[in-house]
Amino acid sequence: MNNRMARHHQHRRGRWIALGVLIIVLVGIFYGLNTIYQSVSTSLSASYTKVNEKGGRKTDAIIRKGKPISILLMGTDTGALDRTDKGRTDTMMLITVSKSKGIHLVSIPRDTMIAIPGLESTFPQKINAVYTFTNVSDTMSTISKYLNVPVDYFALVNMGGLEKLVNQIGGIQVKSPLTFTFSTATSHDYGKKLYKFYKGQTKFKYAKDGKHFKTYSKMNGQAALAFTRMRYEDPRGDYGRTERQRLVIAQLVKQAKNPTLLLNKKFMRSISENLRTNLTTKDMLSLATGYYNPKKKVKAISVNETSLWYQGISFQVMPRLEQQHVTNQLRQSLSLKKAVTGPVLAGNATKFTIPDAVKQVLYANDSSSN
The missing domain is CATH 3.30.420.590 (Nucleotidyltransferase; domain 5)
Structure with a gap:
């Protein structure tokens, strides 16, 4: 860059x-x-x-x-x-x-x-x-x-x-800039509380047990944290994570x-x-x-x-x-x-x-x- x-x-x-x-x-x-x-x-x-x-x-x-x-x-x-x-x-x-x-x-x-x-x-x-x-x-x-x-x-x-802020405003919709998998339980791409985000989509999948996924169109607070915390799978590292933080914040500001x-x-x-x-x-x-x-x-x-x-x-x-x-x-x-x-x-x-x-x-x- x-x-x-x-x-x-x-x-x-x-x-x-x-x-x-x-x-x-x-x-x-x-x-x-x-x-x-x-x-x-x-x-x-x-x-x-x-x-x-x-x-x-x-x-x-x-x-x-x-x-x-x-x-x-x-x-x-x-x-x-x-x-x-x-x-x-x-x-x-x-x-x-x-x-x-x-x-x-x-x-x-x-x-x-x-x-x-x-x-x-x-x-x-x-x-x-x-x-x-x-x-x-x-x-x-x-x-x-x-x-x-x-x-x-x-x-x-x-x-x-x-x-709590995301939950208070009723959730947010954010289009993911890349495809990645992240667990809030392990901070990696495996484990329970597993999320799957897809490039160019606001829809994502979540499995509390890490196996049985359901599709969602709006992020609650936990999903927003998962979306913003991942760093290791992002080829841009911390720059990529910062961009995702910005996307979440932008929606918070809007709502x-x-x-x-x-x-x-x-x-x-x-x-x-x-x-x-x-x-x-x-x-x-x-x-x-x-x-x-x-x-x-x-x-x-x-x-x-x-x-x-x-x-x-x-x-x-x-x-x-x-x-x-x-x-x-x-x-x-x-x-x-x-x-x-x-x-x-x-x-x-x-x-x-x-x-x-x-x-x-x-x-x-x-x-x-x-």
């Missing part, structure tokens, strides 16, 4: 994933200026989680003063939050919101190679494992250090939230235009069980009334990384020039002065050894490293 195509896919992917997560996180906000908001505010408040700010900005004053803010959106690959197996944050997106500059977002590829600060001995790790090894606060801190931008807020949504489908106490209470955020209900209302401007378009900040196999594992490596480029755009969107990007691979470089093959990617076309 050439750079232009990769950039186009990144823009398109970023917009749809952001909209999908924001539907779940902020659905009560943009319709929240009436009595419906009051009826769901208690449920939204149940999702509030306080985090340690670890030297970051004082978040209680940022929105009150109308300053640009940043929100780290994370989607975990588990079905329930706060369980022993926390899962990984397979969707990571940093969003900046400014009254004057609108919304900027950057999707951080899940396979991005890093050394986790404080856990450099485990190098190499993928960025989606930071949450698994640590917690929300440390994940925010790692992203902040890596890109040298403040991370003010977070929203953590798990797969259970997506499943969620009717707020009465979503804004009710029962559903919001259900969603709150699958959502954690340090945005208070008051913060959300302030964002809706003071920051939201439909005339300001969402701008995606693309990230161009290089694929690299190391120790038998596929990674994405962000070159230092690209890391600086992303930092520059994020800081500008937050009305901050220019600054040097964060540490190489996020961690303390004195505590781990960077392989030569990785260095070649990191410092490609970077004359300053010579």
